[in-house]
Amino acid sequence: xxxxxxxxxxxxxxxxxxxxxxxxxxxxxxxxxxxxxxxxxxxxxxxxxxxxxxxxxxxxxxxxxxxxxxxxxxxxxxxxxxxxxxxxxxxxxxxxxxxxxxxxxxxxxxxxx
Amino acid sequence: xxxxxxxxxxxxxxxxxxxxxxxxxxxxxxxxxxxxxxxxxxxxxxxxxxxxxxxxxxxxxxxxxxxxxxxxxxxxxxxxxxxxxxxxxxxxxxxxxxxxxxxxxxxxxxxxxxxxxxxxxxxxxxxxxxxxxxxxxxxxxxxxxxxxxxxxxxxxxxxxxxxxxxxxxxxx
Numbered sequence: 263x264x265x266x267x268x269x270x271x272x273x274x275x276x277x278x279x280x281x282x283x284x285x286x287x288x289x290x291x292x293x294x295x296x297x298x299x300x301x302x303x304x305x306x307x308x309x310x311x312x313x314x315x316x317x318x319x320x321x322x323x324x325x326x327x328x329x330x331x332x333x334x335x336x337x338x339x340x341x342x343x344x345x346x347x348x349x350x351x352x353x354x355x356x357x358x359x360x361x362x363x364x365x366x367x368x369x370x371x372x373x374x375x
Numbered sequence: 376x377x378x379x380x381x382x383x384x385x386x387x388x389x390x391x392x393x394x395x396x397x398x399x400x401x402x403x404x405x406x407x408x409x410x411x412x413x414x415x416x417x418x419x420x421x422x423x424x425x426x427x428x429x430x431x432x433x434x435x436x437x438x439x440x441x442x443x444x445x446x447x448x449x450x451x452x453x454x455x456x457x458x459x460x461x462x463x464x465x466x467x468x469x470x471x472x473x474x475x476x477x478x479x480x481x482x483x484x485x486x487x488x489x490x491x492x493x494x495x496x497x498x499x500x501x502x503x504x505x506x507x508x509x510x511x512x513x514x515x516x517x518x519x520x521x522x523x524x525x526x527x528x529x530x531x532x533x534x535x536x537x538x539x540x541x542x543x544x545x546x547x
Contacts (some may be wrong), residue, residue, distance in 0.1 A: 288406050290407065294408075308434070309405065309442065310436075310442045310445060311445070313401050313442060313446070314442060314448075315400060315449065317398065317450065318449035320400070333381070333384065334405065335384055335403070338404055338468075
């Protein structure tokens with residue numbers, strides 16, 4: 263089962279920021295693969311959503327970039343800026359609170375292990 | 376692992392640009408992304424172009440320029456309010472009909488004491504006359520089937536703000 267894009271839209275920035283916070287520096291393809299791996303393929307970031315979001319995060323100065331040349335092409339690595347680190351904490355906290363509210367609202371019982 | 380030649384890398388980049396990706400940052404990111412997929416999945420005897428076109432198709436719903444459009448939305452329209460189709464229609468409907476409903480409620484409230492709580496026919500008539508046409512036009516726009524290319528397609532995103540005041544972005 264994969265989740266709808268509607269559900270993912272509001273969480274994409276948080277997902278990317280958190281991954282960058284856990285992995286220091288990453289490039290686009292690596293981010294998509296990491297998300298697939300961590301969610302057992304349930305969340306698949308599309309290129310159409312990922313790259314515009316990375317571009318916006320860079321414009322907002324939440325990430326810094328560095329370029330590595332691989333033959334004729336360049337690979338852009340993204341790393342959290344100081345501002346980005348603060349924002350990540352805020353975003354993760356916000357999403358966590360939201361999820362708690364949703365659990366209460368939808369009366370979802372935690373799975374018994 | 377397949378090793379892409381410089382000509383093949385150039386071919387991919389040219390195609391990305393021809394498909395409407397004008398932001399250099401996005402061009403380079405997409406180029407790298409596609410190259411990795413090709414290098415990891417293309418066999419030595421497979422056809423490069425055939426494989427490339429099958430890969431690039433998975434990047435979009437209608438065409439590749441959607442990614443450019445989405446980039447511009449996120450970069451340029453930060454101060455715009457974003458609505459989905461239903462929210463936008465509800466907003467416009469409220470703007471047109473809201474004042475009449477508010478006026479009628481106010482009228483009932485003011486005349487409650489004099490036990491004239493029923494709204495006179497002329498007030499009803501004016502409300503209906505003024506609200507009817509905008510409502511009908513909105514209803515037609517809302518219900519236009521996709522095959523007739525409606526003004527606001529289903530699943531589109533509507534941006535409201537300054538410069539431009541309104542922008543309708545088709546489905547991504």
